Amino acid sequence: DTGVSQDPRHKITKRGQNVTFRCDPISEHNRLYWYRQTLGQGPEFLTYFQNEAQLEKSRLLSDRFSAERPKGSFSTLEIQRTEQGDSAMYLCASSINSGSPLNEQFFGPGTRLTVL
């Protein structure tokens, strides 16, 4: 399967714990995006990378959230001191940056986080 993969698929944690999610994009895609989706809502943008550079962060991304993309390949999203409000589906997507605004993003299956 050459699609976007995410690990783990599900994570249950206790409030205050740290969690880390991983995303492996489609191999030739140089752009990688993180979104968060809560029940009954559409995905909301969190951050994106072009290669290893983090180019934009949403104001939704509090200082408890950090994302990295070392070497421009896989990416990790870490949430420190989790809160119940962090419970959501975290989606990763990748695309090619060819200069066209129309390159669609391909999404992974998501990581569902439940904070107890």
Place this chain on the structure above:
Amino acid sequence: AQSVAQPEDQVNVAEGNPLTVKCTYSVSGNPYLFWYVQYPNRGLQFLLKYITGDNLVKGSYGFEAEFNKSQTSFHLKKPSALVSDSALYFCAVRDSGNKLVFGAGTILRVKS
């Protein structure tokens, strides 16, 4: 800021009937619009995208979308619905940096 609105939380159609899922947009500049579908416990799958100049866009699984600049709409359509089309549908618009801004989604239920 770019935005889209999906005015219907849910659309119900009978199998074999045509379906329409509505989306309106608000953008500055040229609109770059997308439709995605989400099945339970799965990520989003790309259906189609708007390319400037083509008011009728054809996509995956027999879906198409009609772009209407005067009504700022980009409605998703299919001539004959299948039960397997039942899912959550999202309209999205490209914002700065190629990130997507999504609508709240519309649940499509196709009954046999």
